[in-house]
Amino acid sequence: MTETVEVVLPCLNEAEALPAVLNALPDGYSALVVDNGSTDGTAEIARGLGARVVVEPRRGYGAAVHSGLANARGDLVAVLDADGSIHPSELLTLVGLVHDGADLAVGRRVAADRSVQPWHARAGNTVLSAMLRRRGVPVHDIASVRVGRRENLLALGVADRAFGYPVELLVRAAAAGWRIEEVDVTYLPRAGGKSKVSGSVIGTVRAVRDLGTAVLRA
Numbered sequence: 001m002t003e004t005v006e007v008v009l010p011c012l013n014e015a016e017a018l019p020a021v022l023n024a025l026p027d028g029y030s031a032l033v034v035d036n037g038s039t040d041g042t043a044e045i046a047r048g049l050g051a052r053v054v055v056e057p058r059r060g061y062g063a064a065v066h067s068g069l070a071n072a073r074g075d076l077v078a079v080l081d082a083d084g085s086i087h088p089s090e091l092l093t094l095v096g097l098v099h100d101g102a103d104l105a106v107g108r109r110v111a112a113d114r115s116v117q118p119w120h121a122r123a124g125n126t127v128l129s130a131m132l133r134r135r136g137v138p139v140h141d142i143a144s145v146r147v148g149r150r151e152n153l154l155a156l157g158v159a160d161r162a163f164g165y166p167v168e169l170l171v172r173a174a175a176a177g178w179r180i181e182e183v184d185v186t187y188l189p190r191a192g193g194k195s196k197v198s199g200s201v202i203g204t205v206r207a208v209r210d211l212g213t214a215v216l217r218a
Contacts (some may be wrong), residue, residue, distance in 0.1 A: 005029045005095055005147070007078045007088070008068030009051075010061055014082040015040040017191035021080070022049045024088045032072055033082070036064040062158070062165030069154055078147045084191025085109075085116075086145050093183055094147040103152065103178035106143035106170070107185035116189050128167065137174040139182045142166050152178075 007029050011018065015038070022031050031051035035043040036059060043053050056067035065079055076098065078091050090107060097105035109125075111117045117125075129140045143166045156172045158165060173180055 003076055003099075004074050005076050005078055005091070006072045006074035006150075007031050007080055007091065008065060008072060009033045009046075009080055009082040010036055010064035010068065011038055011042045011046070011082045012036045012059075012064075013038045013040045013042060015042045015045050017084040018042060018045055018082050019049060020191050021082055021084050021088060022046065022051055026089060026092055029078070029088070029091065030074070032068055034064040034068045034071075036060070058161065060162040060165075062161040062163070065165055066158070066161065069150055072150050075150055076147065077150045077153065078145070080145050085188050086185050087188065090145065090185040091147065093185075094145065097181045097183065098147050098149070101179065102181040104143075104146060104148045104170075104173050104180045106139060106141070106147075106180065106182050107145040108139070108141040108182050109144065109187035110184045111187045112189070116187050132167065132170055135171055135174065137170045138180055139170060141182070143170055145185060 005028065007025060009021065009031060011033055018033070025031060031046070033043065033046040033051045033053045035053060035055050037057065043055065046053050054067055054071045056064050068079070069077060076095065078094065080086060080088060080091065086107060086109070094105035094107060109117070125141060128142055132139055146166070156169060156176065158169050158172060160168045170180070
């Protein structure tokens with residue numbers, strides 16, 4: 001039996017990149033776009049391309065993801081950035097890992113070339129992933145793309161509603177004894193727009209602060 005996969009796409013001004021992402025979703029994968037305060041017509045574009053859209057007025061990556069999980073209709077849920085930096089076809093491997101018994105499948109970003117990920121973003125990711133491994137989380141990235149069972153993900157009770165959400169998720173999943181599988185995914189240049197996290201040194205520092213706090217708090 002083929003299981004439908006619902007892809008949660010948290011969006012803040014991703015009108016430029018979103019069409020290509022939606023059009024590249026694998027067959028049988030449905031899109032749930034969570035508009036997190038866009039001013040560029042992201043929601044209208046998503047609806048025009050046949051995606052289901054929910055609006056999350058509270059700003060923050062974690063708020064958008066949580067809203068997506070709460071509104072998802074399927075059992076198997078993927079979370080994917082809407083900027084085109086990870087091709088939707090990578091989800092096929094992660095979904096396969098869950099079908100094979102993983103509780104949570106996550107992607108380890110491998111940059112297509114060094115220009116894709118600025119030095120400050122690479123450094124921040126190295127620090128955070130080392131912190132996670134010290135907490136017993138077997139990963140080398142912060143799971144920007146991931147697949148799991150909706151009810152199980154919600155049951156973890158992740159509280160962070162900002163950039164710390166994926167890190168708190170990983171820590172809680174490991175503490176709950178989940179089988180976490182990490183696989184390499186190709187990290188591509190953004191298809192449009194500007195990164196809210198790694199586009200500047202200041203953005204990266206703020207993200208590392210939030211994510212590091214999430215590690216310590218979880």
